[in-house]
Amino acid sequence: PSSHNVPQEYYIPSGHNASLELAQRRAxxxxxxxxxxxxxxxxxxxxxxxxxxxxxxxxxxxxxxxxEEFTEDFKKRVNAVASGKVEYGQVPKDHWVQPDWIDEERATKGREKLVADNVIYGGSVSYRNMCRFNSGFFFRHPLMLPYRWYWRIEPDVHFHCDVRFDPFLFMQDRAKVYGFTITMYEFDKTIPTLWGHVKDFMKLHPEHVAPDNAMGFMSDDGGETYNRCHFWSNFEIADMNFWRSPAYMDFFEYLDSKGGFYYERWGDAPVHSIAAGIFANKDQIHFFEEMGYEHNPYTHCPEDPGMWERGKCGCAPERSFDYDGYSCMRQWDRFTGRKN
Ligand code: GDP
Ligand code: MN
Structure with missing residues (x-):
């Protein structure tokens, strides 16, 4: 395994019930x-x-x-499977619904256009609410405020390998801010004006731009155009201090003010990814190769045989999305020198 992988010292010996020792150090x-x-x-x-x-x-x-409010049945069923404390929160209306200042006529036209273009969720307002919430608000929810690190999960995803290390501690020790398992192209029709606003923001706020950033992963022409590579944000392990920082808060406010979450269909995936790519140094973004992960229709499965075996992975490595034509892993490897 190359230096890009999680080092041995973070692993619990397999077959060893290490809960007690692990409990000593937590993130x-x-x-x-x-x-x-x-x-x-x-x-x-x-x-x-x-x-x-x-x-x-x-x-x-x-x-x-x-x-909305979770039902009692929902809480009961989740409580039955979770081994840690579970808290249930409702998103405040003003963190969710389309803001009043959005021009509804323009938003309707934007949705109609994406429906006509057959773009997935093109006509959905609730999907847009969700993307805006995940972009700018989840880390400010009162239940999230006590925490620094999070691992985002969605309903109906799969974790195909044992994770015998603590990814939070790994990231904390190495000063990482963003961890991913799948990277791919975004549909251009959902973000026609996004990159222009990103460039304007960088001109307005050069102080936020990290010196050793990952622009070279996202742009093939020095930042002029976006190659649409982004991290698939249904899986994220990340540092909320990063989203809560002035750089990201300014960035989100700026993008939000352009209305593109509603006039277009900006996803939290490109918004988070572009921010990580600009405001963090490139070695603060981490690819968790060890983690077999599936969100329909794509799976990342470790292709390294040792890694796959150690993880007791239930996925088929030859069907991993990594080097699919639609994946951006090649760009990531080239940019980071992960594979020479
Ligand atoms: P996709 O992964 O882009 O196809 O979108 P999903 O339908 O999986 O939505 C992403 C996440 O947001 C999932 O965790 C969903 O459960 C959640 N989600 C999407 N829309 C809503 C909504 O209207 N209300 C709530 N509470 N959650 C939503
Ligand atoms: Mn999903």
Missing amino acids: NATFVILARNTDLDNTVRSIREMEDRFNTRHHYPYVLLND
Whole structure:
């Protein structure tokens, strides 16, 4: 394994029940899951897998968020599978609904255009609310404020390998800010004006731009155009101090003021990714190769045989998305020198 992987010293010896030793050192971290009441069965399945593959040794807490109130049945079913404390929160209306100052006529036209272009979720307002919430608000929810690190989970995802190390401690020790498992191209139709605003913001706020940033991963022409590579944000392990920093807060406010979450269909994935790519140094972004992860329709499965075996992975390495034509892993490897 190259120096890009999580080093041995972070691993618990396999077959060893190390809960007691591990309990000595913990990160200030939580899982976060945004879900609807109708996502109940899929949420329970995701948490069950997370427990079996990782959290049964750590008992990190969960924060579940919803724009509506969770039902008693939902709480009962989740409480039954989680091994850490679980808290349930409702998203405040003003962190969720389309703001009053959005020009509804223009937003309607924007949605109609994306529907006509067959863009997924093109006509959905609730999807746009969700993307804006994940971009700018989840880390400010009162239940999230006590924590620094989070691992985002979605209903109906799969964790295919044992995670026998604590990714939060690894990231904290190495001063990482953003961890991912899958990177791919964004649909250009959802973000036609985004990159222009990003460039304007960088001119307005050069003080926020990191000296050794990952612009070279996102742009093939020195920042002029966006190659649409981004990290798939349904999986994220990241440092909320980064989102809470003046750089990101200024960035989010700036983008939000342009209305593109509603006039277009900006996703939290490109917004988070571009921010990580600009405001962090490139070695603060980490690819968790060891973590087999699936969100329909794509799976990342470790292709290194030793890694795959140690993780007791249930996924097929030859079907890993990494070097699919739509993946941006090649760009990541080239940019970081992960593979020479
Ligand atoms: P996709 O991954 O882009 O296809 O979008 P998803 O439908 O999986 O939504 C992303 C996340 O947001 C998932 O965790 C969903 O459960 C959650 N989500 C999406 N829309 C809503 C909504 O209207 N309300 C709530 N509470 N959660 C939502
Ligand atoms: Mn999803």
